[in-house]
Amino acid sequence: MKLKDRVKQKIADWQKKKEYEKKIEELRKRDPFIYKNF
Amino acid sequence: MIKLGISAFYHDSAACLTLGNSVLAAAEEERFTGIKHDSSFPVNTIKWLLHSTVTKITDIDEVHWYENPQTKDDRVKTIFNKRPIRTFFLRQGYKKDRKNNSPKALLQALGYTGKIIYHDHHYSHAAFSYYTSPYRDAAILTVDGVGEWETTTISLGTGKDIKKLLSIDFPNSLGMLYSTITSFLGFRPNEGEYKIMGLAPYGNPSKYLGKLQQVLDQKQSKLYLYQKYFTWEYSNRVMFNKRLCQLLELPPRLPEDTLTQDHKDLAAALQKLYEQEFLKLVKTAKNITGSENLCLGGGCAYNGVANSLAYRYFKSVHISFAPSDAGSAIGACLDNHVGISPYLGPYFMDHQVRRILNTYKDKVHIFKLTEEKLISTVAELLASQNIVAWFQDKMEFGARALGNRSILASPTNPTMREKLNYVIKKREGFRPFAPSVTLEDANKFFDIKEPIPHMNQVVKAKVNFLPAATHIDGTCRVQTVNYNQNPKYYKLLKEVGRLTNIPVLLNTSFNLKDETITLSPKQAIERYLSSDINILVINNFLIRKI
Numbered sequence: 001m002k003l004k005d006r007v008k009q010k011i012a013d014w015q016k017k018k019e020y021e022k023k024i025e026e027l028r029k030r031d032p033f034i035y036k037n038f
Numbered sequence: 039m040i041k042l043g044i045s046a047f048y049h050d051s052a053a054c055l056t057l058g059n060s061v062l063a064a065a066e067e068e069r070f071t072g073i074k075h076d077s078s079f080p081v082n083t084i085k086w087l088l089h090s091t092v093t094k095i096t097d098i099d100e101v102h103w104y105e106n107p108q109t110k111d112d113r114v115k116t117i118f119n120k121r122p123i124r125t126f127f128l129r130q131g132y133k134k135d136r137k138n139n140s141p142k143a144l145l146q147a148l149g150y151t152g153k154i155i156y157h158d159h160h161y162s163h164a165a166f167s168y169y170t171s172p173y174r175d176a177a178i179l180t181v182d183g184v185g186e187w188e189t190t191t192i193s194l195g196t197g198k199d200i201k202k203l204l205s206i207d208f209p210n211s212l213g214m215l216y217s218t219i220t221s222f223l224g225f226r227p228n229e230g231e232y233k234i235m236g237l238a239p240y241g242n243p244s245k246y247l248g249k250l251q252q253v254l255d256q257k258q259s260k261l262y263l264y265q266k267y268f269t270w271e272y273s274n275r276v277m278f279n280k281r282l283c284q285l286l287e288l289p290p291r292l293p294e295d296t297l298t299q300d301h302k303d304l305a306a307a308l309q310k311l312y313e314q315e316f317l318k319l320v321k322t323a324k325n326i327t328g329s330e331n332l333c334l335g336g337g338c339a340y341n342g343v344a345n346s347l348a349y350r351y352f353k354s355v356h357i358s359f360a361p362s363d364a365g366s367a368i369g370a371c372l373d374n375h376v377g378i379s380p381y382l383g384p385y386f387m388d389h390q391v392r393r394i395l396n397t398y399k400d401k402v403h404i405f406k407l408t409e410e411k412l413i414s415t416v417a418e419l420l421a422s423q424n425i426v427a428w429f430q431d432k433m434e435f436g437a438r439a440l441g442n443r444s445i446l447a448s449p450t451n452p453t454m455r456e457k458l459n460y461v462i463k464k465r466e467g468f469r470p471f472a473p474s475v476t477l478e479d480a481n482k483f484f485d486i487k488e489p490i491p492h493m494n495q496v497v498k499a500k501v502n503f504l505p506a507a508t509h510i511d512g513t514c515r516v517q518t519v520n521y522n523q524n525p526k527y528y529k530l531l532k533e534v535g536r537l538t539n540i541p542v543l544l545n546t547s548f549n550l551k552d553e554t555i556t557l558s559p560k561q562a563i564e565r566y567l568s569s570d571i572n573i574l575v576i577n578n579f580l581i582r583k584i
Contacts, residue, residue, distance in 0.1 A: 020283035023290045027276045
């Protein structure tokens with residue numbers, strides 16, 4: 001894989017990771033998702 | 039001896055009262071508070087139990103609590119101690135809850151100062167399942183989220199004895215895995231799992247099954263889940279972390295997001311994975327007990343698709359009417375087999391119903407009929423495609439409406455499913471409805487191996503003319519009904535059969551969107567008036583909107 005493609009891939013992975021984190025944070029704020037494990 | 043059985047503080051709080059080995063009455067707290075899956079101390083249920091059985095709190099000899107708070111405390115503290123800083127605030131909250139939720143203090147506040155006997159969470163599940171079964175020897179498999187430490191047990195029931203043979207402990211939990219993916223797909227854990235079951239047939243499991251299998255260590259002899267994907271040990275809000283998203287290459291769905299094919303495929307993969315792991319447990323249960331009979335318990339026993347697979351290893355399978363924590367309130371009290379029906383809740387006499395109906399005289403026509411006339415009239419109305427709310431006798435215990443608090447309709451009408459989902463119940467369109475059928479006719483329409491009185495197995499439909507009660511994959515979560523189970527509902531099914539040659543009705547619980555199942559005639563009429571249900575029947579009263 002060329003360096004350019006590798007950088008592109010890294011950026012895409014980073015963007016995905018951020019998207020996942022954002023969605024998880026959004027879920028965290030929501031009461032219905034409280035799970036009574038404790 | 040009078041016993042009060044209680045389950046509380048996890049989900050589906052409930053209480054029951056037993057005299058000797060017979061269950062006098064039982065109900066879930068949610069029916070009184072209107073909060074779905076209410077987990078609070080069931081004070082309203084206890085008050086109703088005492089009132090309806092003319093019992094004083096001081097008459098109670100023993101209270102049986104469905105789990106052991108001390109052992110649970112041990113588990114919670116042990117896992118908190120793994121990450122003392124990360125769980126600091128969680129620990130404070132837990133300590134506060136622990137103090138507020140002391141069974142002794144809560145019962146003392148009600149005036150009870152007697153003996154409290156604590157049982158293991160999974161023992162209560164096993165006891166409810168086994169002692170309500172017809173077997174005198176059986177393998178007992180209980181699977182749920184988590185009890186004290188245990189998440190799964192296999193026991194052997196012989197005569198009056200239950201002997202535990204195998205257990206799997208937290209955090210290796212099939213129930214919690216199911217709940218995690220449920221929340222990943224934008225549904226509430228401990229509530230939305232049955233929606234995932236309904237969604238699964240719309241998807242193809244192959245896309246995500248391989249990825250999902252990577253959360254398990256397949257080399258272990260017992261279920262083992264890699265905790266790097268989950269937050270169960272340090273969070274009670276979101277059950278997974280970004281590693282799970284990376285593994286699945288899918289962001290979690292928010293409840294308002296559109297359901298895509300990916301979501302359906304993930305639901306299908308989860309159901310498939312659950313079935314694979316469940317079958318391993320069933321096989322183990324067979325191997326270590328050698329019994330021909332299987333009793334299933336724990337919240338996961340609501341997974342009707344998986345339940346039906348147990349026949350690969352067992353000749354006979356019993357699943358009680360409330361296998362989740364609610365049923366454990368009863369299980370905790372039992373120490374021997376008991377003849378029990380699911381109709382254990384409040385009922386209302388005609389004069390009480392009449393008094394309530396009279397206050398709605400300006401909104402409804404009320405007709406008091408004989409039982410014979412009522413059944414023939416309602417059967418005709420159902421045959422002519424009316425939707426009927428059917429409120430009779432004692433309320434069911436457990437998540438299923440089994441013909442006493444039901445909305446009934448014709449299963450042959452192809453548009454009925456959409457009408458009920460979108461117009462009446464205002465819920466997701468992919469969710470299926472279940473059919474009730476007379477037991478003697480069940481095999482003509484459905485591929486059943488045994489009677490299924492509690493609507494907890496999914497079977498193949500043999501016919502294609504029940505579109506409103508058949509799921510996209512040609513399966514149905516069927517309820518078989520015989521006379522002894524529910525005489526009035528049976529007679530109605532028979533009459534529908536006489537008129538249409540199909541003694542089958544679509545049967546869904548009598549509640550509207552996000553509501554608990556109807557408890558009282560007042561609730562029944564309010565819900566009837568605020569919906570597009572055509573007819574309301576309470577006891578022998580037939581009610582029509584003006």
